[in-house]
Amino acid sequence: MKSNFQFSNLCGTVYRQGNVVFTPDGNSVLSPVGNRVSVFDLVNNKSRTLPFENRKNIACIALSPDGQVLISIDQDGRALLVHFRKGTVLHHMNFQKPVSAVAFTPNGKYFAIGHGNHVQVWNTPSHLAREFAPFVLHREYTGHQDEVVSIHWSKTSRYFLTTSRDMTARLYTLDPLEGFKPKSFGGHRDMVVGAWFSEDEKTIYTVSRDGAVFTWNAKKTAAEDDSDVEMDILDLPSTSASAATVADHTVAYTRWGITTRHFFNQANTKVACATFHPQTSLLIVGFSTGVFGLWEMPDFTPVHTLSISNEKISSVAVSASGEWLAFGASKLGQLLVWEWQSESYVLKQQGHYFDMNTLAFSPDGQNVATGGEDGKVKLWNASSGFCFVTFPEHSASISAVEFAKQGQVLFSASLDGTVRAFDLVRYRNFRTFTTPTPVQFCSLAVDPSGDVVCAGSLDSFEIYMWSVQTGKLLDILSGHTAPVSGLSFSPTGNQLASSSWDRSVRLWGVFGRARESEPITVSSEATALAFHPDGKELVVATLDGQLSFVDVAEGEIKSVIEGRRDISGGRKNEDMMSAANNQASKYFNSVAWTADGSCVLAGGQSKYVVIYDRVEGVMVKKFQISENLSLDGTQEMLDSRKMTEAGNLDALDDAAADESDLEDRLDKSLPGAQKGDLSKRKYRREARTSCVRFSATGRSWAAASTEGLLIYTLDEGTSFDPFDLSLDLTPEAVLATLSQGDHLVALVMALRLNEAALLQRVYEAIPPGDVRLIARQLPPVYAPRLLRFIAEHAESTPHVEFDLVWTAAMLTSHGRLMRERKGEMAPVLRALHKSVMGFESSIAKLCDDNAFSLAYVISQNRRAEEVLNSQANDEVLY
Template sequence: MTTSSSAFKFANLCGTVYRQGNVLFSPDGNSVISPVGNRVSVFDLVNNKSRTLSFENRKNIARVALSPDANTLISIDEDGRAVLVNFKRSTVLHHFNFKAPVRDVKFSPDGKFIAATHGSQIQVWQTPSHLAREFAPFNLHRTYTGHYDDVLSIQWSADSRFFLTTSKDMTGRLYTLYPVEGYRPKTFAGHRDAVVASYFSADHKTIYTVSRDGAVFTWGDKEDDEDSDEDDDAPLRLTANAQASTSSSTAPDNTIPNTRWGLKKRNYFLQPGTKVVSSTFHSASNLLIVGFSNGVFGLWEMPSFTNVHTLSVSQEKITSVAINPSGEWLAFGASKLGQLLVWEWQSESYVLKQQGHYFDMNTLAYSADGQQVVTGGDDGKVKVWNAASGFCYITFSEHSSSISAVEFAKQGQVIFSASLDGTVRAFDLVRYRNFRTFTTPAPVQFNSLAVDPSGEIVCAGGTGDGFEIYMWSTQTGKLIDVLAGHEGPVSALAFSPLGDRLVSASWDKTIRVWDVYGRSNAVEPFRLHADALALAFRPDGLEVAVSTLDGQIIFWDLRAAVQRTLIEGRKDISGGRKAEDRVTAANNSSGKSFNSIAYTADGAALLAGGNSKHVCLYDARDGVLLRRFEISQNLSLDGTQEFLDSRNLTEAGPRELLDERGDLSDHEDRLDRTLPGARAGDMSKRKYRPEARTKCVRFSPTGRSWAAASTEGLLIYSLDDTIAFDPFDLDLDITPASIAETLALKQYLKALVMSFRLSELPLIQTVYESIPIADIKLLVTQLPLNYAEHLLAFLAKQMDGRSPHVEFHLVWLAAIFQAHGRALREKSGDHAATFRGLQKGLVDFQENIVRLCDDNAFSLSFLLDEQRKIEEEMQREMETEEASFGAALGGEPTRMVI
């Protein structure tokens, strides 16, 4: 067992793209930042990748904000606890508690201040440094008062000296960051519902306020209206306005506070039966974007209030909307659907459309190359995710009930899924269709699935009357056999990697080994002490591990039919305490078992997960716990705390479980149209807290990563570091002269990286050819991955069949693939053109060498033939001379001995 096997780190979170809070664009407009539970995901729309930052908040995130230079991210949870993060490195800099729920937080445009709501007040803090950790990083600049109810939004002016706020008290207010002599905060009143947002126009001469009831008020300078009245005092007023404009041109910062703000226009969206939930404004193009409670969004051009575009993107309310700096892309988040959309409104096309499972994710499986992950959920959908990019690229929704198991065929692009609707379906990943549906004569709810290594046989077991295992042919779709013998539901099935045996686990406290291809139909039962929940085959097919209800993992040697090792995992799997638990987590007997186990690729370790926040990694030979992974620290989930806080206990029960819907201010949120009953499905429970649990764990066939289907989504842990530090990203003076100096000092790695940074082909070639062949292997090992990719692209251009350095290129190629082959393979789609160029170069090399060898062989054959001819002619001449010499002597010819 290698020490690196337990060095897995959190790499990504898939399967969940948006939960609640606000979505926002990065300053360059290429990425969308979305809160996902208590984490933050970043979707790169240009490179088609997504990554989830490694830090966690204490609870679900309510608001996020990014600094204008994209260096600092602040994320605030539902309780007002904030985490300040170095955005590029995903490193937590500071923790801070605002001590009240925060409804909005914004960085000032110059990045020096952070404004956050605090009930009916607004607090402005100085932004801490993102380069160094300070003892007291947050310094309060000032607390602003004046509103009578909760503040809902904050909007800064472009010069960072003023900001607008809106509140539930149906007003907006204009504040100054620094005191202005004689200025009192302006109040914008007149709305009949809570004001959702307010915005400055591009020239800061107009202010727009948007209320929940669908009204947009336009505010401007009263003096402009007075100037339009033609009376005797008009010349005097014009002179006064000219003087004011002259003074404002000399001191532009005082234009906003010196303006006599008045209501100039009222507009209404006229969307009956709906409320405005979210909005944003693009000042450069004067576009107002509004999201409504019925899933409709619209674009209006201000101040004329011309409707540009209206579209329905979902049936649920749009909880967040954002627009990128160029004004082309709109991002929408719908919290109830867990949906994230990026819409290009001019071409009316989707840039991104992602949605996780509506309910819990139940199961997952890796493809044979580890590039794809398929998941199944309680919503009856089968989703396929790209493991490298983190995006879902196909969703199959043919099932009508929960998905209980999914499997990839070992060969070919085929997915099999078993469901509680009584069907097993096969999906084609080439044509994206359901091409086979396997059914049984009597209705059965399937909860286990196994596919033969050849992909020809599919088996499924479940909870039918006879607890049988059904076998179908993939080619014909017909039922070919029914295996009977279990006396309880079949909880797990697995084919041997060799394909000769089928092992089934059941709640009847046995596992059975079936010889499905033999004539004898022999069945060998192994007795257990408790119900079997999950099983896994070792990759060599000689051993099987079984998880039981009493928290044990038992290892069976199939050849000798003996139990080899036993792991007592009850204490390892025990998680946190639930809110309604009367006993501590250590004394609670429920959920202390593993419902999913998986071997590592080399069979040396076993991964196990269950109804707990922990995933355990064991040494398969000695049964030793190597590491416990904590899938979530989110206190919004049930079962994450080791100890409960007695302050949250009331006479009516735990505070987290109390129904506070009647205390909400919005009428729609107070309505309860559901019936009391189940917790899942139609969400009929009055208040439901998801529980931290792991439904399924699987190892990648490459051995470099593993995934867990959990309450948080699809968690991926990897050995590969996703963030590569490049010291040359810093501002350095890189010139051809400095590169030549570095090369003269024999600092080959530094010189090569500097030449790639300068990106001049002759210079790169000079440094490349100057590196000694003995230093290549060590240099490539230390080379960052992104430069290894540049080096591969450079080699693809060099290997054009005309280069004389054939062996030199091949040594470089071998060293690159030996050091970075695994990482490059996972990104094979990104480097397809480079790999094709390398393959063409190698084929050209091979053809040239073959041609040269053939030419040399022909030349050598020709020379040997010529020499043979010369020798034969010399032999004939000698024989002729001997014959003539003998005739001259008049006797028998005698052979001369030389």
């Protein structure tokens, strides 16, 4: 089995903190999620997460005007310069202090950062050449008395406006000008959120947090007692060069004054964020109550306002065309893109409010279901990364979710004492399973036929069985003396396995006369279990860090893998012992088999996920889910310089004390409340995985972690994996063979080179009439590779009939080989099945739409005929 899984995407979290940014073409939105950056493609309806990681949570990001360079700065002021299209890190930089704002010049040659109460302008490093000292400081600007909040450049890249918490805005020039002093814009009574130039750069707008909007224009006349008269301009020598300088830099030498003052007049509301679009003169403002509004300047004409969230809007951005607006709300993790002209949502996504507890792949591998502490069940599309439905029926934390193997049904178990069944066609909760006495469910299993669902309880230590068709309670299985931590049906459906904290595993004959069997004793409290795909073996995870493999027929433990050293890692800030001696992170809480049953995937209370080989009993690979130092458990050793008599300085909760808003500093949470409500958390979140699962195709696996739903895939698009190569086997030789009409030889050569673009070109050049002959003559060694390519091709291209013809020909010609090597071919066939099911769903939807349209046309025709007949009858009567 291949183990070169690479991080592919982060779902379940769409926005955490920082600022959201549009790409220059306006088709995508960049959103910081923890210490990563996710890109949401609004046109193709897909999302991807860039592969790099910052050291801590990202504070601000900026994208260059040409869309090539992305700069990402974390909470400590450590920056990464990233090649945006490739996702590779080019340079590292430490600004030595938290950075509050970053902005590129419109020409892309410089970028400015807010560095405390100073502003620094740096030369933009080249993304084409590797430089020894890439970051070169151009100038540092002073003048503000408090932290700089925002930076905005003029379209000529000569000037920039800064705003600060000292209730002023200031105008600076990129390069020194003769006789110029930075202009200060005062008069506001609260922090200035933003300042912008108009399109013609003859007007400046400033917005403060208390809801005041000031319009600044050039003063027409200056009185003798006017203290704003700038003597530096009057003292300039009257030479032609100085006159030309004043003419070229009108913005810098203008005497600015307030012409109008406007107010939003929103009761008990603060301005949280704002932006301005010069081409359309639209001012977009987000308020602390979750309302945003649009005003047309300079007349301050309200366009419309809308409430989009229950919490403060943290960030706002506008696309280059001014059509789309992006909003981020950090407290709820919401990301929204709004088209203001049509007043409709382009994108509306929200992750789980708190931790994600469990996940499950759909049988075709297209969708992923997740359950969280917020009591919501969400469905995510595995390819696009978007959530397309949310079920909010549960009133407590979700403990387990499972798909039915047949039919579009999803089951969920919760601590609220119910198991619910959801119809994935109509997206509704069609069945709710309850017990005679209230219990809390912590495990769930569905038999392969989808007729019986079982749930294990946390407090009564019993297993409850219901009929899905009738919703009636069929049986209660008793025998465990501790919470039932895991349930799993065998693939044949005739046995149910359960694990418990009473250090035992039990096998139940669900449909036979003898229900209970002798318990199988394991070494410690069992935390999870899973059936082998062939149903002959069980893997059980225990609290002492072991993976025990149980023979189902004999009821005995055949082998044990000791995984304590493999899973152990990461020390929390409040731990009094090192990670090597801490027992809390040395066990697995979730296990899953690979699609072919050769390996076991296991995750637990640490930052690692491990893959073990079943036959050899050795670790194949270990994955670290996060390197974010803002989370607990990512460091192996603590910094001794931060250890004081009061404890670790990182453990002190000083986030609320640093907030500037009074409502953010107030603590409204209950004493000891850590989760479950919208109170402010008083502790750092811990890097861990609560559930791991393999997809049915075996090409990817997912982990429900603290940061969201992490998806790892076998990305062969970037890896060169040839075999049977020779010196004369080149892309030019393949194309020459193809031009001569030797399609079979060209296909085999392309499969040997295994270059995706070349293989696609050869594949699509084969005439449909020759497909059956070529499939029959293809050597069997290339059949799995070609089938996998067909499955990938079917998902990404519109050649429906051509791919189906190839699929039928390959299955007809090589069916016997696939039956003999079904264990090896299972992932390939599942991927092929997934693509064919995608065809079926899209064509079925198209047929339904066409049938509806035809029925409507026919009904209208009949209606017209009836009207004509009635008119004819009336004429006959009269």
